[in-house]
Amino acid sequence: MRRAGALVLSMAALAGSAASASGFRLPDRSADPRPNVILIVTDDQSLDTLPSNPPAMPWLQAHVFDPSDHWLWFPNAVISTPLCCPSRSTILTGRYSENTGVLDNRLGHALDESNTLPVWLHDAGYTTALVGKYLNEYPFHRLPYVPPGWDRWVAKMNLSAGTTYYGYRFIDQGVSYGTSQTPADYATDLLADRAVGFLRTAPTSAPYFLEFTPSAPHSPITPPPKYVGRFAGVDLPRPPSFNEADVSDKPAWVQGLPPITAQKAELLAEHRQAESEALLAVDDAVRRIVEAAAARGDLDRTVIFFLTDNGYSFGAHRWIGKACPYEECIRTPFAVRVPWVGSRTVDDVVSNVDLASTIAGFAGATVGLPQDGVDLRGILEGGPGTPALARPGALIEYLGGGPVPHWVGVRTRDFTYVEDADGTVELYDLTGRLGPADPGELDNRAEDPAYARERARLASLMLSLRGG
Numbered sequence: 089m090r091r092a093g094a095l096v097l098s099m100a101a102l103a104g105s106a107a108s109a110s111g112f113r114l115p116d117r118s119a120d121p122r123p124n125v126i127l128i129v130t131d132d133q134s135l136d137t138l139p140s141n142p143p144a145m146p147w148l149q150a151h152v153f154d155p156s157d158h159w160l161w162f163p164n165a166v167i168s169t170p171l172c173c174p175s176r177s178t179i180l181t182g183r184y185s186e187n188t189g190v191l192d193n194r195l196g197h198a199l200d201e202s203n204t205l206p207v208w209l210h211d212a213g214y215t216t217a218l219v220g221k222y223l224n225e226y227p228f229h230r231l232p233y234v235p236p237g238w239d240r241w242v243a244k245m246n247l248s249a250g251t252t253y254y255g256y257r258f259i260d261q262g263v264s265y266g267t268s269q270t271p272a273d274y275a276t277d278l279l280a281d282r283a284v285g286f287l288r289t290a291p292t293s294a295p296y297f298l299e300f301t302p303s304a305p306h307s308p309i310t311p312p313p314k315y316v317g318r319f320a321g322v323d324l325p326r327p328p329s330f331n332e333a334d335v336s337d338k339p340a341w342v343q344g345l346p347p348i349t350a351q352k353a354e355l356l357a358e359h360r361q362a363e364s365e366a367l368l369a370v371d372d373a374v375r376r377i378v379e380a381a382a383a384r385g386d387l388d389r390t391v392i393f394f395l396t397d398n399g400y401s402f403g404a405h406r407w408i409g410k411a412c413p414y415e416e417c418i419r420t421p422f423a424v425r426v427p428w429v430g431s432r433t434v435d436d437v438v439s440n441v442d443l444a445s446t447i448a449g450f451a452g453a454t455v456g457l458p459q460d461g462v463d464l465r466g467i468l469e470g471g472p473g474t475p476a477l478a479r480p481g482a483l484i485e486y487l488g489g490g491p492v493p494h495w496v497g498v499r500t501r502d503f504t505y506v507e508d509a510d511g512t513v514e515l516y517d518l519t520g521r522l523g524p525a526d527p528g529e530l531d532n533r534a535e536d537p538a539y540a541r542e543r544a545r546l547a548s549l550m551l552s553l554r555g556g
Contacts, residue, residue, distance in 0.1 A: 120213070120294060124390040125447050126377060127299045129179065130370055131172065131221060131306040132410060133396035134360070137367055138421035142322065144364035145371035148394065152423045155431050160468060164437045165422030166482050166499050168460075170398035170410050173224040174488065175440055176301075179397075180204040182444030182459040184554075185487060192488030196223030203456045205444045206237030209297045212453035215239050215290050219283040220301030221246055232259040240290075242282045244275065244303060252303050253310040274312045276302045276366070280373035287380035295451070300377060304366045311365030318368060319361040327416065328528035329404040337532035338405065339508040341493055345406035356402045391450055391468075392425040395440065405529070411492040413506040413514070414529050418484050418499060426468050434467055437501055439482040481546075483553040498550040504529065505546035515543055 137144040139153065152159040167175050173193040174185035181204055185191050189198040206216045217240035224246055227233055234241040245257045245264075253276075254269045260282075267273035283300045290296045311318070331348040332338075348356070374394070381390050401407045401416035410417050422438065441461035448455050449463045460483075467474050481500035486492060497506035497514070502521040506514040515534040517526050522538060524531075533539040 121389075122295045122452055123450050124295045124381070124386055125209075125214075125297045125450060126381065126390060126392045127179075127297070127443070127447070128374060128377070128392070128394045129176070129220075129299065129301045130367075130396040131301070131303050132398060132400045133305055133367065133421065134363060134400045134402065135416060135419045135421060136325070136327070137305075137364060138423075140324075140364070142319075142364075144319075144367040145374070146368075147371050147375040148423075151425075152394075153431075157431050158425050158427050158429060159431055160424045160426065160429070161433045162422040162424070162436070162438050163433065164435055164499075164501055165395065165420050166418045166437065166439050166484055167396075167398045167420050168439050168441045168483055169485055169487070170412070170417040171486065171488060172306075172397050172410075175397040176221075176223055178441050179443050180206070181457055182441055182448075182455070182461045183457060184441060184460045184483065184485065186485070187460060190223075192490070193224040196225055197228040199223065201235040201237075204235075204237060205447060206235075206297065206299075208237075208448050208453040208456055209451050210237045210239065212448075212451050213294050214451055214453075215294055215296040216298075217241070217283075217286045217290070217296065218243060218299045218301070219286065220244055220279045220299075221303050222301070227259065232262050232264045234259075234262050240286050242279070244279065246303070249308055252306055252308060271313050274369070276304050276369040276373055277312065280376050283373070284376050284380045287377065287384060287386075292384075297447070297451070298377075300373070302370055302373060304370050305363040307359075309359055309362040309366050311362055312369050315365040315368045317365070319364045322361060322364075324357065324360050324364070326402075327404050329414070329416075329530060331403055332405045332530065335405060338514070339493070339495075339512040340510045341491070341508075342405055342407065348403050348406055353403065356408070360402055388427045390425075390427065391447075393422075393443065393447075394424070395420045395422045397440075409491075411486050411488070411490070413484060413486065413495050413497055413504070413508075415504070415518075415527070424468055429469055429471065432472060435501060436467055436477045437480075437482045437499060438464060438477075441482070479553075481549055481553070483550065485554075496550065496554070498546055498553060500546070500549075503542065503546060505534075505543070505550060507547075507550070513543070515539055515546065 139149050143149040151157050169185040173196045174190050177188040177190035177199050219242045222243045243259045335342050381387050398410045399417045404416040442464050445459045445461050445463040449465050481498045485496040493509035495508045502519045504516045513534040514532050516529040
């Protein structure tokens, strides 16, 4: 196993000395060499916040793109269904939303909680913990409860937007607690405290799985007092698709969106600034969690995943929100730290549907469900020149209805292909494979004869990924 870089080892040594002085033991895991796993999932984080300039997550950004560290960066990572509850259910099962039964944010109760990733890991001998957001509307109008598979459970109740950051309730080991409107109860910081507490007290005789899921930067975006105004006046760049002038090649629901006014654009800019300020607190939490793992002496045997549950569009193609088939909604910042491999960028198209298979694979756990995703360990543990995934793209779909009608498609390295509910077909040449590069998805090529063969290929790939 490769050792971590000097900076990380130095941090681990210093933290380890402090840990020993405070009385808790460093782990003796010679009998169980399996890695620990930390999974960090943010809420509605927009793609352009990692990386960004100035950085919204300075600690994480510096480490992910440090060639001497052990992070892998995936610029083509997608979310199979870009909506909170379906995405989180997919992460927990390795199944598409149409197979979990969780099609929208009101259907978290439909998930079969008896057969999920934490159950598989617990049965394989892992100590498991969830700290943060679980599924929308948990505990689903029931009494507080801890779902199967979780040894440590600190779940924030998400019953109204007004309690996203303050005044929320959370369930700790089945007991409900309230919080105040004071800075001490700012959600990201309180949850980070609980996550670090788990790492300080988890048994040292077995590997652990920690899922840390802060509500930030979900709306109403609220930074902690110490970071309010940090991005004020910063002119954050907009995508080329912002307030798209000509949407005649888009489906009817996009054509019906009004142009964004100057006043609305100014408000969106303020929201983007607040998002970056809220992410500064998430960055602090990530740093504290990694340092806590180092303090245990665990960093060289802990795999860390970072992503968001879905992206968010601040006006791309005139759309404000998530659930759309465009890059701003379906893409996620995705980084994985594997301490025994070197830093590199991996261009393969990966998806949140791949996480359950991959984490179970690292744990040697028995997967309890047919998997729609694939085990990514081959490309995670391989070096430069590792063969690409056999799967040439990833399924994307939205089946939940609402202001965005149903759509289904596929994202490859070069193209996005979408079939919309109104019969519109969209095809975007992201990298310029057959024509001008169109990363902003401004020109729908579905009816262009030069793309007819590619359209047929992508339609066939989409059907095969759906099992059709």
